[in-house]
Amino acid sequence: MNTSRRKFIRGSAAGVVGAPFLFSGTADALLPVDDIDWGMGFPEGSTLLNRNENPIGPSAKAVRAAKLGVERSFRYADSILIKSLLSDHHKIPEDRIIVGTGSGEILNLAPLVYLPEQNHNMVATLESYRPIPGRAERLGRQVKWVQLSAEDNFAYDVDRLLAAVDADTRLLFMVTPNNPTGTVLSFDDARRLADGLPGQVILILDGAYRDFQEDGRDEIDLIKEGYENIVITRTFSKIYAMAGLRAGYGIAHPDIISRLSRFGGSPTSTNMAGFGAMAASLGDDEFVAESREFVRSSRKYYERELGALGIKTIAGPPNFILAGTGENTQSISDELRARKIFVRPAVEWGLPAYTRISYGLPRENATFIAALKEIIRA
Ligand SMILES: Cc1ncc(COP(=O)(O)O)c(C=O)c1O
Known part of the structure; x- marks a missing residue:
């Protein structure tokens, strides 16, 4: 392959879609495996x-299982086994679990499913992970931002969060521990939020980093207790170091799971490599x-x-x-x-x-x- 073409391929790694030669269909256009740029658009040595x-x-076990999954990747994966492993792991029935292409897939469904009307809004904290409220805004819905206070070490204030909720609110999005402040919403405060919300509001607890938190009762217990207004998401991306395998899940009351499942988190949201790695990692x-x-x-x-x-x-x-x-x-x-x-x-x-x-x-x-x-x- 000539140098300029290789450079162009490297340059396109940041996500330029539709580079014509990639689809030219000639053998000459095939990128030699050793030439694959794994830099994801960042310069070499970054x-x-x-x-x-x-x-x-990922763990050696996860890598081995992912490789076995790739060998079987002529088949569609299915999350049946993963759901049953998650069910054992969290001691919660399978109908309360949805598996996604990363927890991001499940989170992304929430504004689509729960903000169908123009007047619906979502409450979220300003100093937090933005893609989910961002999605609500792109749908044309209002996001009511609650600002955290630097003087208060960016702590979550349950009363202020609840005060932001109005008759048109349908979602309260919380990240715990928070990205980027690390703020933890305590178990008791999660319960206070769930108790304090009007019936039409769903509390999302995005727990992408929850497995790094070594103390505190797991909020999943609230769902086990019967709370019907909480969605908890977790991921294999962070604690299990599998971001590129796109493996995550959500836990909620079965009614919420079936509403979310109408738009995503389908059995084939799982890929074969991620399927193997999840199965080999959970509870390690x-x-x-x-x-x-x-x-x-x-x-x-x-x-x-x-x-x-x-x-x-x-x-x-x-x-x-x-x-x-x-x-x-x-x-x-x-x-x-x-x-x-x-x-x-x-x-x-x-x-x-x-x-x-x-x-x-x-x-x-x-x-x-x-x-x-x-x-x-x-
Ligand atoms: C707070 C938070 N939630 C969700 C995600 C998405 O994670 P996943 O890889 O499971 O889609 C991230 C990713 O960085 C994150 O920081």
Whole structure:
């Protein structure tokens, strides 16, 4: 393959759809396997601390099962087995479970299903994961934003959240632990929210990072107790380090599950590799402990190193930290980017004086800290 074509293919990895030669149908157009660019649009040698991935990677068992799944990928996968494993794992009937292409698929269904009328709105916190309220806005629905307070360490205030709910509200979207602030909604506060909501409102508890949280009663118990107005989502992307396998699920009362299932979370939302990896990972306590230990030690490292630079940090159970990078946040990010180090300025979550850093492997974290020191001292 000539160099310019290879460059073009590499350049297109960030998601340019429809590059004509990819579909030319000639043998010459086939990309040699060794030439596949796994950089996902980032330059070679990048340090990616921007996407909340878990860089320890899936367990050896999960990888083996995923490979076996790929060999069987001429067949459609089906989530029947996964549902039964999840049912055993969480001790909850299968009709309360929906499996998706990542937890994102299940979350994405909620605005579609629960905000059908023009006047319907959704309540969400401003300093939080945006795609779900973003989807509501793209549907033309109002999002009633509740701002968290920096002075209060971005804690969730149940009364303020409930006060934002009105007669047209249909969804209250909460992320716990939160991305990017790490804020945890306690079990008791989750119950207070569910109890305080009017009958027409569904409480979504997005638990993408919940498995990193080592204490606190599991909110799934509320659904077991019979709450009919809660949807809980969980994922294999973070704790099990399987973001690229797209495996997640939701738990709720059967009526909610059947409403969501009309639009997604179908049996074939699961892929064969993800199916194998999920089956081989669920309940792997040893791996969960390893993942948690990775996060604990990374958090300690960042708190120490950033603290030594006089940078305030905010971190909860998940695999990232918020750094108070102040008024130079954007220029710091730009200078890091010039060194192929990627972090996320938190302006997109209404926090312009902070940067979110996802924990990398120790050498990646050290690369970042060394570069940050250079940039700050320059
Ligand atoms: C808070 C939150 N919810 C949901 C997701 C989506 O996760 P999944 O990979 O399961 O679709 C993410 C991904 O980063 C996230 O940060």
